[in-house]
Structures are given as structure tokens and as C-alpha cells.
Amino acid sequence: MQGAQRNSLKLLQWMMAASLALPIALFIIASAISYHSTNDIADREIERTLDVAHEHALKVFETIDRSLGELNEVVRGLSDEAIRSREEALHRRLKRLTDSLPQLKSAWIFDAEGHALVNSLLSPAPQIKFADRDYFNAHVDQNIGTFIGTPLTPRVPYQGARFFGMSRRRDSDDGSFIGVIQASVYPEYFESFYARIGSESGSFFALGRTDGVLLAHYPHLDHDVRLDPGGPVGRKIALSPEHGMMTIAWPADGIERRIGYKRVAEYPIYVSAGLETAAIRSRWLATMGQHLIFGLPATALLFFILALALRRTQNLQAEAARRRDAEEALKHSQRLEALGQLTGGVAHDFNNLLTVIRASIDLLNRPQLSEERRQRYINAITEAVGRAAKLTSQLLAFARRQTLKPxxxxxxxxxxxxxxxxxxxxxxxxxxxxxxxxxxxxxxxxxxxxxxxxxxxxxxxxxxxxxxxxxxxxxxxxxxxxxxxxxxxxxxxxxxxxxxxxxxxxxxxxxxxxxxxxxxxxxxxxxxxxxxxxxxxxxxxxxxxxxxxxxxxxxxxxxxxxxRVPAEVLPQRQAPDTAPALAGSGMSVLVVEDNIEVANFAADGLTELGYSVTLVDNASDALAELAADVDRFDVVFSDVVMPGMTGLDLAHAIRDRGIDVPIVLTSGYSHVLAQDGSFGFELLQKPYSIEALSRVLYKAARLRRVRDGAAE
Missing domain, CATH: 3.30.565.10 (Histidine kinase-like ATPase, C-terminal domain)
Structure with missing residues (x-):
């Protein structure tokens, strides 16, 4: 009996020990699985967040870089004196640029000595020398493309938040250095964006140059930081220069984090996103704490706890999948927004090319065309098609910006x-x-x-x-x-x-x-x-x-x-494209077109039809021609989208000065026309045929003659 009891006691002891050991063993196994699962989920979250931050940085730098390139084209070939003479108009253009891009603090055009010719902040620009700034010095000796500088403090009399510069070199025709075009970028813009997307506890973001200079940091730092390229972070990045993941004590604040990094396209910039390892551990401890609370009562509850853990894991995975889908939708919408800003300009250039092709075909169909001119038009079509093919590769999505057809x-x-x-x-x-x-x-x-x-x-x-x-x-x-x-x-x-x-x-x-x-x-x-x-x-x-x-x-x-429009107004039908061209009979046309190819083909086509054509490439020269002798022109034909004064501005200026000459506008795309319409001026859409151009010019000039005859 005693032996049986001892055996029973031992069995109870073993069972008691087992009732403790088994839950502990299972808890240790579950802890290890949960630890790895929590870290895997955190890594996927970091990678998705890094993708969002990378897409945002790429969009911002490409937008600024493209804007610098456009500004460089605007002032290409202009002397410093010519730029100063246009300082007021260029100041307004730079101010419109900075107003449209919240990431920009200001935009500048410098001469070779570092003096500001134009800026977006003050007009005229104070005579302060900026030759000591890194965004200027980097371009003096050689053309390095786009340069991204270090964070700087505004120089008196300029005030406001800190910035870093993005700049390009200005070259003369012989390639010598004549100045710099620069945009000042807010680090706060990136930090504000990171604050919006970094909703998780312990979120971290950094934007820095490849040499270790940090441009933006979240959480915000009150001091400048430069990481040692030969330090722990630099050595890890050197092993995988394009993108990677690391767990490291961040040198700027000493906090250990799990960090993912990715290089921003061809720019010398890295964007990083991560989570504090303490926050990841807190997630794991919170999960295991919930398991422990339900696991303590008895061994009988182990299966329930495991089922609860499985269900919780499934919910976490489902939630992660939903978040991944939402983040993909967000990235897609951001890509659509960025491309929407590009579509208008690309469409305008594409329609210019189509106009060249259409005009060339019209001219090739004319009788008694010399072989030399026929070959010239064929070559023009070939070149235009090649350039159009490059443009169409940029149209990755529909921009949802089109002129209404009233x-x-x-x-x-x-x-x-x-x-x-x-x-x-x-x-x-x-x-x-x-x-x-x-x-x-x-x-x-x-x-x-x-x-x-x-x-x-x-x-x-x-x-x-x-x-x-x-x-x-x-x-x-x-x-x-x-x-x-x-x-x-x-x-x-x-x-x-x-x-x-x-x-x-x-x-x-x-x-x-x-x-x-x-x-x-x-x-x-x-x-x-x-x-x-x-x-x-x-x-x-x-x-x-x-x-x-x-x-x-x-x-x-x-x-x-x-x-509301008057009840007597009836819809007007446009003449079909197949209608024949109308002879000019000596009619004089002032053609205002900044695209030399479109201008030449319009002039050639009108000249073939008997029109007398005067060609200028900007609105200022057009006003000068009209001021010299307005009576020699029967009609003005102007493109809308031009540098400086647009065709719409030219039309208003002609009306404001009381010059009585018909105006016909043309455009493939105009943001102003898409918003506000053509303001009552006759509009010919690009691409247009020579026949359509002759009809609309003939109609405009004939209406003027009829009106003048009635007045007499």
C-alpha cells in the first residue's frame, strides 16, 4: 500500500512538475516563434514604408531637377545683362515655381561671381555675394550635373527656416562657367511627410547624402549631423550600396533601430525608414503578455491559448495584407499625381511634333514640289516621329487634365x-x-x-x-x-x-x-x-x-x-478637315511661335497659299512689329504656351493697347486654357492642318473687313 502511495505521490509530483514544465516549454517555443514573426512583420512594415518614402523623395527630387532644367533652358544663351533686364518677369516666374512647389523655399539665378541676378524672394535682388556657398562652389571647376548641398541657414537679409540647395551649372556656348541655377529645399517638408506616414510608435526616417550628411531626420534633430562613411552605418551600406536592412545603434542619437535604406535613383541620396528595436520588442512582449495571462490558469487552457495565438496571427496577417493593398493604392495615386503634372507639358510638345508631321504631309501633297524640298519635309517627318516616340514613353498614365469642349x-x-x-x-x-x-x-x-x-x-x-x-x-x-x-x-x-x-x-x-x-x-x-x-x-x-x-x-x-448665354446664340459647326485651303491673296499674317519647326512649316504652308508671312518667336517681338506698323497685318496667329509672355497675354496686351487686328490662338495644351477657357479669342487646336489654318485665318480677316466696311 505504501509503495503504491509513494508511486502515486511520485506520479503526482511528476504530473505537477510536468504541469509546470510543459507550459513553460510551450511558452518558450511560442515566444521564439512570436519573436521571429514579430520581427518579420516589422521588416515588411519597414520595407513598405521605405517604398512610400522612396517614391516621395524620388518624385520631389525629379520635380525640382526638372524645374532647374527648365529654368536653365529659359536663360540659356542670355547674358547677365539680358537676365537683369528681364529681372522682374523672371522673378515672377521663379515665384510661381516656388509657390507651386511646397518643398521649395526659394529659387535663384547667379552670375559667375556668385551675385544673385534673380531670385523668387525679393525684386530686385540685393547685391550679396554667395560664392562661398557649397551649391555654388561645386560647379565652378567642372560640370557635375545636379548638386545637392548641405543644410544651411539663410543669410541676412533673408530669413526663415533652414534649407539645402539643389543646383545646376550655367554654361556658355563654349562650355565655360557663367553661373549657377539653384533651388532652396525645405528639410521640414520631408520631416512633415515622415510625421504623417510614421504613425507607428518608434518610427524613424532619415534623408541623407552618400557622404553621410543628413538632410532631414525624423524624429527631428536640433543639430546638424554627419555620419562617418567609414563608421558602422557606412560599412554596412558599402556591402549593399543600392538597398538593404540593418540593426544598429543610430549614431545621431544612440538609439538602436531596425533600419531599411534605399538609394534614390541616380541621385547621391539615401532614404531610410525604420523602427526602434525597443518598440519592436514592446510589440512582442505585449503579444506574449497576452499569451501568458491566458496560459497561467492551467494546462487545460494551453490548447485554447494556442488557438487564440493562431487566430491572432491570422488576423495580423490579414491586417498586414489590407495595409499592403492600401499602401500600394497610395503609391499608385501619388504616382498618378506626379505624372499628372508632367502630362500637360509632354502633351504640348507632342502636339508640336504632330503639327510638324501634319504640315509636312500637307506640303508634300502640293503639286510641282522640288525634290530638295520634298526630301526636307520627309526628313522632318522622320525626325519628328523619333522625338515623338521618346515623348510617348513618358506618358505612363492619363493625367486627367484636358481642355473642355464647350x-x-x-x-x-x-x-x-x-x-x-x-x-x-x-x-x-x-x-x-x-x-x-x-x-x-x-x-x-x-x-x-x-x-x-x-x-x-x-x-x-x-x-x-x-x-x-x-x-x-x-x-x-x-x-x-x-x-x-x-x-x-x-x-x-x-x-x-x-x-x-x-x-x-x-x-x-x-x-x-x-x-x-x-x-x-x-x-x-x-x-x-x-x-x-x-x-x-x-x-x-x-x-x-x-x-x-x-x-x-x-x-x-x-x-x-x-x-448663361443669350437665347439667340446657336451652336456653330466647324468646317470639316477635308475642306480645301483658302488662298491668301496677299493677306499679311504675323505668326508668333517659339517652336522653330512648327513656325517654319506654318510659314511655308501659308506662303505656298499666297499669304505674306512675318515670323517672330516671342510675344515681345510681336508687339514691337505691331507698334511699328499695325496696318500691314491682317491677322495675328500666336501659340499660347511660350516662355515669358504667353500667347493669351499677348492677345490681352493687343486688346488693351487698342490695336484693331484679329487674333487667332493655337495650343496643344495650356493649363490656363484648361482652367479659364480661351477668353473669347478664336482658338485652333494643335495639331492643325495647313487647310484648317488657312480657313480660320481667312475667316478672322474677312470678319474684320466686313466690320470695317460696315463702319465706313
Whole structure:
């Protein structure tokens, strides 16, 4: 009996020991697995965050680099005296550049001695020498391309935050040094961006040069830091220069971190992202603490704890997958935004090339063409096609920036014609009410964009009502207009298109953001946030305004204000492209075109048709020609997009000076025209044919002759 009892006691002891040892062993194994899993998840988070930071840095540096290149082209071939003579116009151009790029503090053009010829801050620029700055010295002896400097403090009388410079060398025609073009970049811009994306505890970001100079740091440092290229960080980067991962005590503050780094394309810049190892360990300890709390009561709960751990791991992986998808969408939208800024300029150059090709073909089809000229036009087509192929490789995505195609239409009739489509779109449980005027209310706008705006507002109302309620469309003459349109109210006034729903309403805190691209209050997958931004863009480009009034639980009312046109205005049909060219019969044309290829082909084509052509490459020379003898020109034909004074500025200047000569504008793309329209001037879109050009010039000149004859 005693033996049996002793055996029972021993068995109990072994069981007690086992009840302790087994959970401890399982806990140790689970701790090791969780430790590696937590570190793997942290590494993936760091890599995804690093991708976002890298894409952002690449976009910023490429945008600034491209802007420096454009500025260099603007002043190429200009002497310092010529630049000083244009200081006011160049100052405005630099200021527009810095105003459009929040990452820029200022932009400068220096002479060979380091004196500022032009800057974006003050006009005229104070006579201060900047030859001691690194962004200047780096270019004196040789052309090194784009240089990125160290953080600097503004020099009196200039004030403000610290900056680092990005600069390019200015060369003369013989390659000698004549100055520097420089942009001052805010480190704070990068740090603010890192603060937004670094929401995790212990987040870390750094932006630095390959020689170890840190340009931006998050968390922010109050002192300049330069890492030793031969130190621990430098040695690890040397093993994998393009990108890699390391765990190291960061020399700037001594905090141990898990850090990923990546070089920014061809620039001597590295961007880094990471997490403090203490924060990663805290995640692991928090996870294991939860396991421990549930693991202590008894061995019987071990399986439940393991199941809970498995479920938690699965949730973490699912959440990580959702975050990865969201981050990919974010990177894609950022890429679309950056490319959208490029598309306008590329489209303009591409249309110039198409104009050369079209004009060459037209000229090749003319009879009795000499072999020498025929070969010249063929060579021009070949060169233009090659350059166009290079441009098209830059169009990676659609920029969503296009000039509207306005036409005159009756708003009430157009809304009525959409009733069935809107009813189908909203569903049978939503009542569609239309209050339309008996009279014709005409507007001059893009009809397709107008219909899209109505559909977007109908869908927005349908979703706000959760598929049940009433949408009311009302068209009427505006009795009052918003303050932003008060100065635009003419003799014909505005028409309002009001869309009212009985939905849930919009919180007051969100009313100011509803027209922002990609902002939406809907669940993920139920909306892109682009519908109302399309409405806003269409109305603004059409010269109108959109307002919204909403109350929680009472629905929302969107009101579109569109400029009304007289009832007697009818849509005009353009002449078909196949219509024959009209002979010039000695008609004199002043052609203003900065692209020499487009200008030469337009001049050749018009000369073949009997026009007398005077060719200039900028608006200032055009004004000088008109001032010298305005009576010798029957019509002015000008490109819109030109350095300095644009074609639209030229047209306004001609009108302001009282010069009575018809004006025809041409453009493949213009940001100003896309926003504000052609301001009533005749517009010929690029690419155009010689026949189309002759018809529009003949029409403009003939209208003037008819008007002058009536006046006599």
C-alpha cells in the first residue's frame, strides 16, 4: 500500500512538475516563434514604408531637377545683362515655381561671381555675394550635373527656416562657367511627410547624402549631423550600396533601430525608414503578455491559448495584407499625381511634333514640289516621329487634365433627357423629381462633362439615402450668386442646377473636404472619392461655382452655377478637315511661335497659299512689329504656351493697347486654357492642318473687313 502511495505521490509530483514544465516549454517555443514573426512583420512594415518614402523623395527630387532644367533652358544663351533686364518677369516666374512647389523655399539665378541676378524672394535682388556657398562652389571647376548641398541657414537679409540647395551649372556656348541655377529645399517638408506616414510608435526616417550628411531626420534633430562613411552605418551600406536592412545603434542619437535604406535613383541620396528595436520588442512582449495571462490558469487552457495565438496571427496577417493593398493604392495615386503634372507639358510638345508631321504631309501633297524640298519635309517627318516616340514613353498614365469642349445647349432639355438614365441608376425605390423651366436656358459648356457631373451627384445622393428616398433636380435662373462669382455677373446672369436629396446629410466638419480628390466617407471599395471632385473641376473650368448645404438627418443640396448665354446664340459647326485651303491673296499674317519647326512649316504652308508671312518667336517681338506698323497685318496667329509672355497675354496686351487686328490662338495644351477657357479669342487646336489654318485665318480677316466696311 505504501509503495503504491509513494508511486502515486511520485506520479503526482511528476504530473505537477510536468504541469509546470510543459507550459513553460510551450511558452518558450511560442515566444521564439512570436519573436521571429514579430520581427518579420516589422521588416515588411519597414520595407513598405521605405517604398512610400522612396517614391516621395524620388518624385520631389525629379520635380525640382526638372524645374532647374527648365529654368536653365529659359536663360540659356542670355547674358547677365539680358537676365537683369528681364529681372522682374523672371522673378515672377521663379515665384510661381516656388509657390507651386511646397518643398521649395526659394529659387535663384547667379552670375559667375556668385551675385544673385534673380531670385523668387525679393525684386530686385540685393547685391550679396554667395560664392562661398557649397551649391555654388561645386560647379565652378567642372560640370557635375545636379548638386545637392548641405543644410544651411539663410543669410541676412533673408530669413526663415533652414534649407539645402539643389543646383545646376550655367554654361556658355563654349562650355565655360557663367553661373549657377539653384533651388532652396525645405528639410521640414520631408520631416512633415515622415510625421504623417510614421504613425507607428518608434518610427524613424532619415534623408541623407552618400557622404553621410543628413538632410532631414525624423524624429527631428536640433543639430546638424554627419555620419562617418567609414563608421558602422557606412560599412554596412558599402556591402549593399543600392538597398538593404540593418540593426544598429543610430549614431545621431544612440538609439538602436531596425533600419531599411534605399538609394534614390541616380541621385547621391539615401532614404531610410525604420523602427526602434525597443518598440519592436514592446510589440512582442505585449503579444506574449497576452499569451501568458491566458496560459497561467492551467494546462487545460494551453490548447485554447494556442488557438487564440493562431487566430491572432491570422488576423495580423490579414491586417498586414489590407495595409499592403492600401499602401500600394497610395503609391499608385501619388504616382498618378506626379505624372499628372508632367502630362500637360509632354502633351504640348507632342502636339508640336504632330503639327510638324501634319504640315509636312500637307506640303508634300502640293503639286510641282522640288525634290530638295520634298526630301526636307520627309526628313522632318522622320525626325519628328523619333522625338515623338521618346515623348510617348513618358506618358505612363492619363493625367486627367484636358481642355473642355464647350457647346451651346439647353440645360433644362438636357436634364430632362437624362431622366430615365438617372432613374435606372438610382433604382426603383428612389423617386426622381424634376422641376424644369418652360423657357430655354442656354449655357456654353462641355455637355458630356455636364452629364457626368449630374450622374456623379445622383450616385452620391443615392448612396447617402441608402437606396431609398427622393432626389429633386431643379433648373432655374439664379437670383443670387456666391461671392466668388459676384465680379463675373454679366448681362445674362447665371443658371442654377440644384440637386437635393433626402439622405443622411454631411457632417459640418467634412463639408470643407468633400470636393478633394480621393476624399470619401464611404467604406473601402464603395467609392474612389473622385465623383464630387469631377463636379468641382467641371464647374470651375466652365466659369461657374458649386455650393453645398447639408444638415445631418435632413439631406444635402448641391447647387451648380453656370454662366448663361443669350437665347439667340446657336451652336456653330466647324468646317470639316477635308475642306480645301483658302488662298491668301496677299493677306499679311504675323505668326508668333517659339517652336522653330512648327513656325517654319506654318510659314511655308501659308506662303505656298499666297499669304505674306512675318515670323517672330516671342510675344515681345510681336508687339514691337505691331507698334511699328499695325496696318500691314491682317491677322495675328500666336501659340499660347511660350516662355515669358504667353500667347493669351499677348492677345490681352493687343486688346488693351487698342490695336484693331484679329487674333487667332493655337495650343496643344495650356493649363490656363484648361482652367479659364480661351477668353473669347478664336482658338485652333494643335495639331492643325495647313487647310484648317488657312480657313480660320481667312475667316478672322474677312470678319474684320466686313466690320470695317460696315463702319465706313
Amino acid at each position: 457647346e451651346v445647349f439647353d440645360v433644362g432639355a438636357r436634364v430632362q433627357s437624362l431622366r430615365d438614365m438617372i432613374a435606372t441608376l438610382t433604382g426603383p425605390a428612389i423617386e426622381v423629381v424634376m422641376r424644369l423651366p418652360a423657357a430655354s436656358f442656354l449655357v456654353n459648356a462641355d455637355a458630356g462633362q455636364f452629364e457626368t457631373a449630374l450622374f456623379n451627384m445622383a450616385v452620391n445622393a443615392r448612396d447617402a439615402m441608402q437606396g431609398r428616398g427622393r432626389i429633386t433636380f431643379t433648373v432655374e435662373a439664379a437670383t443670387a450668386v456666391p461671392d466668388s462669382l459676384a465680379h463675373l455677373v454679366g448681362s445674362h446672369g447665371f443658371i442654377t442646377v440644384t440637386v437635393t436629396d433626402t439622405g443622411s446629410g454631411i457632417p459640418a466638419s467634412q463639408l470643407g473636404r468633400i470636393f478633394e480628390p480621393f476624399f470619401t466617407t464611404k467604406q473601402v471599395g464603395q467609392g474612389t472619392g473622385l465623383g464630387l471632385s469631377q463636379v468641382f473641376g467641371f464647374v470651375k473650368q466652365s466659369g461657374g461655382e458649386v455650393t453645398v448645404a447639408s444638415e445631418i438627418g435632413r439631406g444635402s443640396t448641391f447647387t451648380l452655377y453656370l454662366p
